[in-house]
Amino acid sequence: MALCLYRIAQEALRNVGRHARASAVQVSLRRLDGGVQLAIRDNGAGFDPAQQRDRPSLGHASMRQRIYQLNGELEVESAPSHGTTVLARVPLKEEQSEPSARAAG
Secondary structure (H helix, E strand, O other): OHHHHHHHHHHHHHHHHHHHOOOOEEEEEEEEOOEEEEEEEEOOOOOOOOOOOOOOOHHHHHHHHHHHHOOOEEEEEEOOOOOEEEEEEEEOOOOOOOOOHHHHO
């Protein structure tokens, strides 16, 4: 999970560097609702997610594939002149606790 989230953050930051012309970027990782949420926010140029691109975004596709492998969700929120936010949410597996020796006997 750590490597997938790292690669998602890496790709999102690469996109900021290539396209956003941002003056600030915020990266956060926190435990939330039984899972982990990675958020990358910038104050850059933004884009219209509904607009068809000239060529497919391999970066977005790779982020979606990585999050799919973790049974998570990826959300990209953006608007022209209002920056972009990438949210990746991954559920944490419930730890299976071993019955203690005291409980067993």
